[in-house]
Amino acid sequence: MSSEMKEPICLISNDSEGRLCVQDDAKAVLDKITQPVVVVSVVGLYRTGKSYLMNRLAGQQTGFALGSTIESKTKGIWMWCVPHPSKPGHTLVLLDTEGLGDVDKGDEKHDTWIFCLAVLLSSTLVYNSLGVIDNHALEKLHYVTELTENIRVKAHGSDEDDAAEFMRVFPTFIWAVRDFTLQLIKDGQDITADQYLEGALQLKPGHSKQIEQYNLPRRCLRSFFAERRCFVFPRPAKDSDLRRMEELTEDDLDLTFREQAEVFCSYIFTNSKPKTVTGGRTLTGAVLGSLADVYVEAIRSGSVPCLENAVETLALIQNGRAVDQAVEAYMSQLFKDLRLPVDPTELSHIHSAAEKHAVEVFIKSSFNDSEQTAQMELMRRIQSEYESFSIQNQEECLNECRSVLEQIFSPLEEALAEGVFMQSGGYQEYRDTLSAHTQEYRERTGSRIMSEEVLSQYLKEKEMFAKTILLTDQSLTEADKRMEEERLHREHLQQKQKALEEQNRLQEQVFEDQKRTYEEHLNQLLERMERESERAREDNERVLDAKLKEQRALLEQGFRDKADSMQKEIDRLKGEMKNNDESKRSTLSTVVETVGTAVGLVMPGFLSKAFGIGASLLSRWL
Template identity: 70%
Template sequence: MKEPLCLIGSDSEEQLCVLKEAKAILEKITQPVVVVSVVGLYRTGKSYLMNRLARKQTGFALGNTIESKTKGIWMWCVPHPTISDHTLVLLDTEGLGDVDKGDEKHDTWIFCLAVLLSSTLVYNSLGVIDNMALEKLHYVSELTENIRVKAHMSRDEDESAEFMRVFPSFIWTVRDFTLILEKDNQPITADQYLESALVLRHGNSDKIERFNLPRRCLRNYFAERKCFVFPRPTSDENLRKIEDVKEEDLDPRFLKQAQEFCSYVFSNAKPKTVTGGRTLTGTVLGSLAEVYVEAIRRGRVPCLENAVKTLAQIQNGKAVEQAVQVYINQMFISLSLPMDPAELSDLHQQAERKAIEVFISTSFNDAEQKAQMDLMGQIQSEYEGLCHQNQEECIRVCKSKLTRVFAPLEEALSEGSFMRPGGYQEYRSTVKRLTQEYRSYTDGQLMNEKVLTEYLNAKEKFAKNILAADQRLTEAEQKTEVERLRMQAVEQRQKGLEKQNGLKEQMLKDQQRTYEQHLNQLMERMEREHKRAQEDNERVMQAKLNEQRVLLEQGFQDKANQMNRQIEGLKNEMRNHDDSKRSTFSKVVENVGTAAALFLPGIIPKAFGAIASFFSSWF
């Protein structure tokens, strides 16, 4: 994208909506996306930070008046500077707390959407992190009221752990920071400054509860927290035209912080995932935005579990359609019928591999592999159709060659040239010579022996008539010749059968290869998702352990004990997650094997052996 576009705006009825032009751009992004969104009060310089991440001087509208320039959520997709084959999606949100809007609920939904769509959330504020700054972040306190992870949760489930798994990492950027980072006359880091601002107070009064609530939410819902403090970038006069200010005219301390901020985001922001470690592509991200916005329009609370199910319905049909089209396109790039079956098989293998890659990258939560079964069946149908076309084209070419080569024989037969003494030997010699000539012309052609067999079978009655009319042969010689003709016909049919058996063997190899390709790529994706889910669990566990330590240090023994129960629950969950890996993978192999039984019957005897070999390589 050369410049940002509005992703989520408002329609004529002031309802949130996803803009088609921006959605169309996301539809084309089949790479994993790292999504960084910025939120904060209006006129705090959010857009400038996003332009720095895009490594551009201009892009997101900055403005130089008290009027908020950004409306809705704007998107800028750029190649990720450090992770190959990934796209960096920057989301610049409408400024919160704009007095001209007078719509607090609108701000809440903008904040919630930024949280739901991003893998890293940047909260931008001015001055210092104090109680007033935290009170302005009351949107965090409302997250659990406006977002659900699961449609139904049991009483025993740790809600904060569920949010931690799916919520983005959190970066607080403090602009125009003028204080010295010291505490008790000792220097502290920006991260320590943030954590000291999140210390809870003891007591149970309403006032203390209001004080603790935003701090507790930040600690409980965001497993990774980071802070950057920026001095004022330049003079007031230059700030009014910041887009035109050169790097050398900016405060070196500001530049240093900006570079460290960008470097941190590029190195640490992870690809966007949803529950189960499923990584999103741009295509899925666009659909996810639509699902969330539609829930808000209908007055519902966005639910991640329901969104994943809806996305699966939307994406998997598209994924199969796109993958089949890729297969067809790849086949026809090099297809030139008739062609050797082995060459057609190799072409099929390459096209199928690319088709499966497209399917794996664009499908979503195909839990029971129903979409992959559909893809397997459609590709096999397309391939069988091409094999049939290849055979028909081979037959056409061979018949054309045969007609030309055997034209002298046909002419001699029509003129009765062989119906005389000695004519049979001449007929035999002619057939033998022309057969050799035909084979030399059609050597390597798929159906040459089948066409020749049918032709020679059709000529058997002529051969017998010529043999009967040849008075030079004795009765015994004629009987011998009849037997020889019979044996010759058997041999010719055998040659045709050998060719057909070769074709069947090739088809079986293709089916086995298809089964293995589908299973291999599916298992690779599941392994990636399992690894990412495991990382999320470990991240949440570490956050809980850190929080428990801090609670104990600050004298919150009861809360630390409650945290201990949550930690034990997480440990059990992680153990169960590891134990379920083998059973899940076994079910996947079984499902793909079921598809193979339907569409690739030739691999059935080998499928059970494949299960053992796959498990030996994956565990």
């Protein structure tokens, strides 16, 4: 489910004590979004036109407050969720942040946390500034130098020298330069905006305090953000029109500005990826809302937000909810299509469709269920509900068959009560009547499950009547009676066999249901793990490419020692990627074994078969 909003709402603001807090109404909006979210945040100094860019991304002229005075208009972090224009099944979440550096606010730490939250929550971070990218502009971006002090990747150990860990989870960084009036020319050659940015991020050689201060923001941007892009925008309109930007039509805007804005939006729509956390786990809107809660709560408590702890906390929050939502989806689908009594095969098909839907809901909503405990709980609850429905269906079938039997055999019961068959030739009349009623009963009940069981019980009850009538029938010889008793015994065995075949059919259906349940859960689990593994691999490759690019840049700029030092990190990354590929089969095999063992607890007797089926399914992913 996606959630389309007509206008932005506040996601994070300050409470009465001046502490950050997540707004309940915004959280409620995110809770309804079960699709993956592409999160684009914009940060920058106040009064630099951040909100206008976000309105363009939302496809609207108005929405995020623009303002026309020196006052900072946006407070906290505001959110606008819209259907993604080029990624079906995804929601675009736009986050417009409070302007940084507002002198009237005078709270530097508050600005730092706003910047950190934008980094932590987004998959693409847009830094908006005016004029040019020079040392002054980079000094204003000092927040990036404080990231390692205010964000931790791992719960234990030090992150300060492990830039690769930050690179894996940090968003794409886009520098949007507004009111840009220079020509993109260097050494007489045209350059791109990206080359302009990378040129501005070049390091100075030397070790003086001034040089270290000059290099620090540049080194942080190069070390923390694997993907960096730059877009430059001319002034959007005449000075006299800038105060009424919300009223301007497209024709009122500068043509070059419009063209650049179109290129910028197109890049965001095409290249911004769904938000993930450690391990390539993709976030839905509901998980994003919980993530915001976790980070803000850490800040409120005086702690440093930690990504590893956040993932564990999200799993606790999200997986119980995911199980409940999936069971609710199962029950809703089942009740929609179910009218008891039904043939077990039909009930099985209805159950299968409902379970498939439930597992899809669970897979979308669950998070970091690494031990598959939540999924096994879902399997147990669905199996319990299905067994309950199956028992109820059998009772309904029994009652229906008994009702049909009573209607058909009531004349026979009346005749028995009146002693109609207790006469010479009465046994044959009884047999004919019983046979005719039995045939009519089978025609009426068809292959309805439990019909033979009900008939068997009835015929067993009538055995003594049949023997009494047989013994008192004077028209039969002793030999005839013995032959008839043998025939009755054969019919009794045949009827027991029919009832047994009926039960066997039920057992076979139970096994097929269990097999389908196991395959459905395991298949979707392996699919999700494959997606996460692929995304983690992409993140690792992105980091490795960035490190190799940075190493080449360092060599070109004469920093051989730093380039040589980086080789160790590059070799470690390559080793990790190789080990990850080699451990994939082991990890998937462990999951199959874990699910197989757990399914034995949910569905006793199925365990020995589960591993064979699991091995067959596993082969598809390796």
